[in-house]
Amino acid sequence: MKLPVSDSRSYAAFFRFRELGEHVVVTSLEGEWVVLRRDEFSAFANGKVEPGSDLDVRLQARNLVREHFDVRRAAETMARRRRFVHGGPNLHLVVVTLRCNETCVYCHASRADLDAVHTDMTPEIADATVDMILRTTSPHVTIEFQGGEPLVAFPIVERIVERAVEKNRSAGKQLEFTMVSNLALMDEDKLRWLLGHRVQICTSIDGAKSLHDKQRVLPMASSWDTATKWIARINAAYAEAGLDPTLYHVEALLTTTRETLSRWREVVDTYVELGCRALFLRPVDPFGFAEKTRRVVEYPRAEYLAFYRHALDYIIEKNRAGVEILERYAAIFLTKILTGDDPNFLDIRSPGGAGIGQLAYNFDGKVFSSDEGRMLAAAGDPTFLLGDVRSSSYREIVGHPTIRAMAIASNLDGQPDCIDCTYVPYCGTQPEHNHKTLGTMMGRMRESSMCAVHKGIQDILFEKLATADNETLEILRRWTTIRPREHFLQP
């Protein structure tokens, strides 16, 4: 389809732009992109591009020239980027207990002491939770066990896995299980059972031993020593089972506190030494800790972005030296930027995943939009409570008015600032975060710390795409390759 050209300024098709140093990032409506020099951008915006020139060819290739605008291609790309909207909830977080054997500086609302047995999920609620989960419309179901510490309520984990596998014989979902554990209560019997039932095991590592032990306190022992001992044991067990160690190994989650910021090199080295292939440099989130704690662990987002830049550069340096480890934020955004696909990371998509992509099930049967919604309720704000597995139907939960409001609030096509942002095709917002930090589910992006992080990281990535050498670009491209871990799918 050709659109009429009325004057020299009509050269460009619809575009958004953002200045980055000597360069200007230009994105199209559907998320095609190009990084231009300032003189090139001026020619583009003013319709002064020489027909047939190298710049003209590059811009046409990115569907940014009005006269050659390919409507069908744009529509197909937009549909591909939002393919997830047809899917339904695929991630189901189950809090089997609030009891935890560790005390972490950033965690209050998510834990209870070990004698708080009333925070264990009952067998009846566990059964109703499985039944609710398998009613999802999504053909892919991941059940993620969280806590508290799930190993404290291991019989409930076993019950849920066994019931889900049995019920799934008729439901026919592509089913997998993940458990997030501090590993301190792991033993050989539990490990054998988890491996036998193909439950993927993840843990938390906050950095080197001194930082990890300081932030995650395990009475009478080192939380670091126990976690790293079991990481090595589990990785060995995967290898003994004949699984490819580059694909099958324990992944760890980092919580970036104020103290982490200056220790980026140490964090990266630690993850590499532990055999991790991914590092997710997540900033601490605002849920579930007290104001006093916030002052200790929180930090301005500009300081976080400086930390991120240092750590990312060091990770790339490691890759250039032959170590394969990726940064998860970068991998999510680069997949969207470089491949046109969406990895369906539920907090960075539009509309967001609350309710329509994920649900969180509390030990007491209450269902929430997400784990963040559950943590807000634990702190006294039940805004994101959707129902109860014992009394609500699946359609009542997913069709809840709160979920409808969240889907609209997290659709960036209706969000001031986002609609003009160069990065809108790749971005997302989280209504729970907006509600907590800015007082409304929509939030105000100029004041949003989440927006600052997303925008800052994409600035860094586009700088790399504009200036990096071929080896670095190849490393960044490699991070967008997703190798499925089929062993963890239930047969």
Next chain:
Amino acid sequence: MSESLFGMPPANVDADIAEGRVALTVDTSLHSLDAIYAAAYAFIGRCYVLLERPAPERVRVVLAPKPSGADGDALRALIGEFANELLSATWRREITRSNRALIEAVTMQAFAGALGSPSLDDLEAFQFGDEPFEDPLGIAQSWEEKYRKKPRTPEEPTE
């Protein structure tokens, strides 16, 4: 006693620091009542919110923080945040109007994908005896119902 707050135009913003309240006078030719309500509602968790009509085309929004004792800096931050939220609500309303078709299409697809078809249990639970849904445009009415000549009521004046 009415006082001005640093950096805030006194014609729009006034505060009574001793009483712990602050007010913004909004020009309704700039901000619609819908936007004013939306922004005001976002503050009811933290403040008592009062709306006044001091003059035609003006709405005065008074915020009184629930825990009393807010000082001038706290009141300034509060009314500044309200002004930002009001601008955001006004602009969001315009954007939503412009992008309504796209937002509705994506939202409908997302819910169709997540809800799926109703099951027999869902249909069984449906209350067919419930009050009919609102239909102000008469879309669910037949042509005859909608356009038939209505009988005159006795008290209707005739010309």
